[in-house]
Amino acid sequence: MTNTLAKPTGNVSVDTSELSSAGLTRTRRNILSGIGEPVALLGALVVLIAIFSALNPRFATITNLQNVLNQASLPIIIGVGATLVILIGSIDLSVEGVMAASGVAFVLMSANTRGGQDMGIWAFIVPLALGIVLGAANGLIYTLLKVPSFIVTLGMWFIGFGIATILYGTDAYPELTNETLTQWAAKIELGLPNVFWLAAALVIVAALVLRYTRFGRAALAIGNNEDIARANGMPVRKHKVTTFIIAGALSGLAGILATMQMGGTSNHIGEGYLFLTLPAVVIGGTALSGGKGGVLRTFLGVILLTVLNNGLVLAGVSPNFQSALSGAILVVAIVAAAWSQRGRLRIAK
Amino acid sequence: MSLRKTFARATRVAGIAAAVSLFALAGCTSTAGGASSSQPLKKEDLVFVCSVINTTNPYFAANIEGCQSLGKKLGIPVEVVDSNGSSQTEISKIQAILAGGKKAVVFVNTVASSDAPTIVNAVKAAGGFVTIWWNKPDNLDPAEVGNNFVAFQKHSGIDSGKCTTEALSKAIGEKGGIIALPGVQDSTTSATRVAGLKEALATEFPNVELLDVRPSNWDPQLAYKNAKDLIAKYGDQIKGVWTADDGMQIGAMQAFSEAGLLDKVKFVSDGLYPPTIESMKKHEGNDAIVGETFHRGYMASAIGLYTAYLAAIGEIDPSTLPHEKRDSMFKISCVTPDNLDEFLKWDNDVDGWVDQLIEKGPWDTEPVPLVAGGPEVIKPEYK
Numbered sequence: 001m002t003n004t005l006a007k008p009t010g011n012v013s014v015d016t017s018e019l020s021s022a023g024l025t026r027t028r029r030n031i032l033s034g035i036g037e038p039v040a041l042l043g044a045l046v047v048l049i050a051i052f053s054a055l056n057p058r059f060a061t062i063t064n065l066q067n068v069l070n071q072a073s074l075p076i077i078i079g080v081g082a083t084l085v086i087l088i089g090s091i092d093l094s095v096e097g098v099m100a101a102s103g104v105a106f107v108l109m110s111a112n113t114r115g116g117q118d119m120g121i122w123a124f125i126v127p128l129a130l131g132i133v134l135g136a137a138n139g140l141i142y143t144l145l146k147v148p149s150f151i152v153t154l155g156m157w158f159i160g161f162g163i164a165t166i167l168y169g170t171d172a173y174p175e176l177t178n179e180t181l182t183q184w185a186a187k188i189e190l191g192l193p194n195v196f197w198l199a200a201a202l203v204i205v206a207a208l209v210l211r212y213t214r215f216g217r218a219a220l221a222i223g224n225n226e227d228i229a230r231a232n233g234m235p236v237r238k239h240k241v242t243t244f245i246i247a248g249a250l251s252g253l254a255g256i257l258a259t260m261q262m263g264g265t266s267n268h269i270g271e272g273y274l275f276l277t278l279p280a281v282v283i284g285g286t287a288l289s290g291g292k293g294g295v296l297r298t299f300l301g302v303i304l305l306t307v308l309n310n311g312l313v314l315a316g317v318s319p320n321f322q323s324a325l326s327g328a329i330l331v332v333a334i335v336a337a338a339w340s341q342r343g344r345l346r347i348a349k
Numbered sequence: 350m351s352l353r354k355t356f357a358r359a360t361r362v363a364g365i366a367a368a369v370s371l372f373a374l375a376g377c378t379s380t381a382g383g384a385s386s387s388q389p390l391k392k393e394d395l396v397f398v399c400s401v402i403n404t405t406n407p408y409f410a411a412n413i414e415g416c417q418s419l420g421k422k423l424g425i426p427v428e429v430v431d432s433n434g435s436s437q438t439e440i441s442k443i444q445a446i447l448a449g450g451k452k453a454v455v456f457v458n459t460v461a462s463s464d465a466p467t468i469v470n471a472v473k474a475a476g477g478f479v480t481i482w483w484n485k486p487d488n489l490d491p492a493e494v495g496n497n498f499v500a501f502q503k504h505s506g507i508d509s510g511k512c513t514t515e516a517l518s519k520a521i522g523e524k525g526g527i528i529a530l531p532g533v534q535d536s537t538t539s540a541t542r543v544a545g546l547k548e549a550l551a552t553e554f555p556n557v558e559l560l561d562v563r564p565s566n567w568d569p570q571l572a573y574k575n576a577k578d579l580i581a582k583y584g585d586q587i588k589g590v591w592t593a594d595d596g597m598q599i600g601a602m603q604a605f606s607e608a609g610l611l612d613k614v615k616f617v618s619d620g621l622y623p624p625t626i627e628s629m630k631k632h633e634g635n636d637a638i639v640g641e642t643f644h645r646g647y648m649a650s651a652i653g654l655y656t657a658y659l660a661a662i663g664e665i666d667p668s669t670l671p672h673e674k675r676d677s678m679f680k681i682s683c684v685t686p687d688n689l690d691e692f693l694k695w696d697n698d699v700d701g702w703v704d705q706l707i708e709k710g711p712w713d714t715e716p717v718p719l720v721a722g723g724p725e726v727i728k729p730e731y732k
Contacts, residue, residue: 056582064581071574113627170410172623173599186607262569263603264624266405271568313578319534319564 135248510545
């Protein structure tokens with residue numbers, strides 16, 4: 001890359017036909033490397049599906065497909081936000097705290113077993129706004145006070161959890177009394193669960209935004225080299241804050257959906273989601289150093305992890321071995337998927 | 350003097366002060382434990398410490414309710430320790446209260462078994478008295494530690510597992526497949542409940558098949574996911590669902606409800622939490638919940654704290670108590686839809702129950718009298 005941009009010095013004659021042919025080869029290689037990883041990941045997924053189907057015929061049924069997609073939906077929604085944040089070279093650890101705050105706010109503002117008033121549409125708007133506020137706080141503190149995103153969002157995790165704990169109080173576990181809400185997420189429409197359609201729509205929108213809008217290209221540019229992006233007049237701070245706001249809103253949405261899925265909530269509703277989603281983003285091939293990756297890859301990463309866990313249960317693997325076996329299969333799958341790219345992997349030391 | 354130098358000096362002074370405090374504490378460790386247990390403490394010098402794993406789980410919230418009710422009756426202030434699920438937080442908060450000057454009478458629902466020795470030693474060093482509930486290592490014997498570790502108390506997990514398994518097996522006609530969702534895999538409480546389940550199946554219900562056991566970490570969402578996977582795996586082979594606590598039962602029931610199977614499958618669990626009572630009262634899912642156990646968080650904490658209090662004021666001498674009053678198991682009752690009403694009266698009058706506790710003592714108050722001594726041993730074949 002550097003060589004093609006370097007200005008020839010002295011009286012060196014340049015064979016332009018050779019250059020253009022080299023450029024073409026490189027372009028082709030870039031395209032291949034761009035799709036190589038997702039294709040290999042897809043291959044790993046297909047192999048896993050084939051093995052699990054052979055071990056238990058019930059694995060490859062429509063019921064189980066609906067089950068897997070239902071389980072994958074929330075990590076996918078959170079993963080969209082996490083991918084955007086990681087693409088700009090930052091990280092958002094506040095997911096579980098934001099989910100807890102939004103989830104508890106949602107249940108308490110809806111018709112629930114603790115009584116109180118059903119706030120209707122506000123029961124959705126306020127928790128989402130809470131996610132946006134916490135996301136904005138992440139972005140503003142990170143960009144204005146120059147505190148690393150790792151630290152800011154870690155703090156915001158506990159602030160979100162604290163808000164949830166205060167809102168929750170010590171009364172009985174609140175359950176939603178409206179069955180339409182509690183059954184919505186898993187309800188099957190056109191063969192798949194509602195919550196999956198929502199997750200898929202968000203992935204498609206995010207993929208289009210990343211590919212075709214200035215905001216998307218700016219995210220990649222900032223992640224690649226922030227200084228160059230800034231030198232080119234890009235409003236880096238604004239982009240970063242917006243990205244954290246989107247991630248906060250999506251975590252808030254996930255808190256609401258998790259509450260609907262469980263039919264109620266406590267301040268622990270978000271537990272486990274962060275460390276399911278972040279590996280999925282990285283497994284998908286989005287570089288932790290930023291600037292490379294995308295939401296479709298994250299989608300594949302989440303599906304791979306969900307299939308793995310589901311498949312091991314259906315294959316009857318003992319819970320004592322499941323954790324270790326799941327880790328081992330994952331390492332093998334990732335090594336296989338990234339084999340062709342190993343020379344170009346951007347390893348964060 | 351520059352700000353940096355002032356700060357550096359302040360840091361040094363703080364460091365020396367901390368070191369001196371540590372020496373002082375070490376000195377206390379070697380002497381105060383013995384001295385404190387021989388002299389009864391005055392009521393006005395006491396503070397009740399009520400340490401729970403978190404404050405939002407219904408059981409732990411009830412623990413706090415029991416501590417506060419007893420504190421109010423006896424006129425002793427109560428300090429609540431919210432461990433937030435962390436052993437580190439639990440231990441550091443307890444140590445901070447112990448350093449506060451008053452003599453601590455402590456009830457701890459330990460986050461992990463391994464926390465117990467550190468807490469017991471810290472309370473002993475500060476001259477306080479402690480009762481641990483639910484989790485401790487088997488080799489930590491109150492009698493060996495001394496009077497400051499007044500007692501270890503729990504309800505039998507094996508009895509709980511047998512109780513719920515009997516109700517479930519009878520409800521499904523004593524034949525067919527069931528699945529089990531235990532708590533955290535290395536939790537003694539969960540392991541003993543699972544042992545009770547396996548023992549009841551092996552000895553009383555040989556035609557009931559345990560299709561699968563998936564630990565769900567006391568987490569309703571993990572229970573929901575595991576139940577979804579097991580529904581995909583076994584379908585209508587599943588006639589019954591056994592969970593180690595009501596939180597996980599909520600998740601499992603949601604999964605079966607989504608699959609349209611709630612009225613075809615029976616559920617049992619431990620705890621009789623408020624949402625479970627509501628579900629049973631309104632006969633949800635064709636009376637889906639067929640068995641529960643009755644024991645209460647406020648009863649556990651009040652019994653634990655009252656036992657430690659009696660030792661602190663010299664009303665009992667722990668060293669002269671029989672083994673079962675130092676390492677104790679209290680009664681657990683089996684609840685079915687038929688006898689549910691008998692158990693609802695207690696929750697409406699926590700203060701009244703605490704009055705009875707004070708009148709009858711920690712070992713003889715219904716519905717949770719002392720029934721046996723520990724430790725609870727799991728037979729190898731039911732592990």
